[in-house]
Amino acid sequence: MGIISTIRNAAARRIIRSSPRAAYMLQPPSSVSIELTSICNIHCVCCPVGQGKVERGIMTEENFRKILELLPNSIRHIDFTHRGDPSCHPKFPQFVRMAHDTGRTTQAFTNGLILDRHIDGLVESGLTKLLVDVDGATPVSYLDYRVGSNFEKVTSNVRKLATARRESEGKFPEQLFTLCVVTSANEHEVTAIQEFARNLGADGALFKTAILNYGTKYYNDKDEQDALAPSNPDYLRPPRPEGFVCPFLWRGSILHDGRFLTCTADFEGLHDIGNILEEGSYEEVFYGAKARRCRKQIVDHSSPICSTCSVMGDDHFIASASKVFAAQSGHSST
Numbered sequence: 324m325g326i327i328s329t330i331r332n333a334a335a336r337r338i339i340r341s342s343p344r345a346a347y348m349l350q351p352p353s354s355v356s357i358e359l360t361s362i363c364n365i366h367c368v369c370c371p372v373g374q375g376k377v378e379r380g381i382m383t384e385e386n387f388r389k390i391l392e393l394l395p396n397s398i399r400h401i402d403f404t405h406r407g408d409p410s411c412h413p414k415f416p417q418f419v420r421m422a423h424d425t426g427r428t429t430q431a432f433t434n435g436l437i438l439d440r441h442i443d444g445l446v447e448s449g450l451t452k453l454l455v456d457v458d459g460a461t462p463v464s465y466l467d468y469r470v471g472s473n474f475e476k477v478t479s480n481v482r483k484l485a486t487a488r489r490e491s492e493g494k495f496p497e498q499l500f501t502l503c504v505v506t507s508a509n510e511h512e513v514t515a516i517q518e519f520a521r522n523l524g525a526d527g528a529l530f531k532t533a534i535l536n537y538g539t540k541y542y543n544d545k546d547e548q549d550a551l552a553p554s555n556p557d558y559l560r561p562p563r564p565e566g567f568v569c570p571f572l573w574r575g576s577i578l579h580d581g582r583f584l585t586c587t588a589d590f591e592g593l594h595d596i597g598n599i600l601e602e603g604s605y606e607e608v609f610y611g612a613k614a615r616r617c618r619k620q621i622v623d624h625s626s627p628i629c630s631t632c633s634v635m636g637d638d639h640f641i642a643s644a645s646k647v648f649a650a651q652s653g654h655s656s657t
């Protein structure tokens with residue numbers, strides 16, 4: 324870590340500890356994650372949701388509308404990611420449209436298995452960026468991690484969406500990427516996945532390092548974690564740098580029932596700082612006493628999940644492997 328970021332992180336830690344409100348006035352939160360559902364339809368190897376360890380729930384339209392009304396103007400971006408898969412919500416495209424109509428950019432990650440149900444809605448939804456998990460160029464490598472999914476169905480859904488977008492009035496999502504979590508099963512297929520994604524009509528193929536101890540409370544099989552680790556060191560998630568300040572301090576996740584967690588890796592609800600629907604306010608929760616206690620634990624790395632965390636925010640794309648294609652549909656930026 325460079326000297327500048329060391330100084331900035333040390334300053335950020337001091338300000339957040341002494342006066343969180345001042346810290347956030349200097350840099351108000353500009354994005355938030357909203358969980359449409361904690362339900363998923365597949366069983367990824369080390370995901371607590373896929374392993375059936377997470378309570379199941381779904382966002383109502385009434386709650387979603389209220390949450391949108393409560394968001395402060397500083398929030399310019401909504402990410403439909405926390406636990407579960409957004410495609411498992413029957414109103415996924417409608418909710419994206421509602422968020423888009425507030426003037427914010429939007430993003431979603433999906434396993435893509437039932438994406439075909441939503442294609443007509445998505446091309447008109449205003450969605451800014453959609454990332455569909457394609458973690459292999461063959462069914463064998465793909466299914467190693469995405470247990471219970473179907474390679475042919477997912478990839479055919481990406482192709483259908485790319486075609487529908489090209490032929491639609493709406494032309495959404497503005498950016499359509501495949502996303503591969505790199506493991507020992509697929510690290511040899513990086514080039515093949517890039518070519519495959521291009522042929523499907525995606526705007527690029529992104530690759531990210533795997534979290535091998537995702538939700539350690541639920542998934543603690545060290546042998547299995549070691550077996551998943553890629554051999555190429557460039558594809559391994561680096562250890563947490565000295566003095567690291569987690570970027571999730573500026574974000575947070577709103578669950579389907581309005582509970583606010585400071586961290587999208589918090590499957591256990593340990594960083595629950597209150598319920599914005601019950602409080603009727605985003606600010607009361609975001610700046611409240613529980614939030615202060617929780618942030619102190621995060622900056623000190625004393626929270627039970629932060630102390631072993633390798634998530635550390637969500638910017639873990641592998642630049643040397645990720646490829647954005649020259650505009651094949653007029654949608655080419657990341």
Ligand SMILES: C[S@@+](CC[C@H](N)C(=O)[O-])C[C@H]1O[C@@H](n2cnc3c(N)ncnc32)[C@H](O)[C@@H]1O
Binds near residue numbers: 370537
């Ligand atoms: C927790 S998932 C939730 C959204 C959706 N269900 C999905 O899997 O795309 C959000 C992102 O984490 C990725 N992911 C899943 N398991 C992972 C792991 N072990 N390490 C890193 N990222 C992972 C997914 O591929 C997706 O890009």
Ligand code: SF4
Binds near residue numbers: 374
């Ligand atoms: S990583 Fe996503 S697709 Fe896989 S089990 Fe977890 S929520 Fe489902």
Ligand code: SF4
Binds near residue numbers: 571572585621633
């Ligand atoms: S360090 Fe890890 S567990 Fe702690 S807030 Fe950041 S992502 Fe969450």
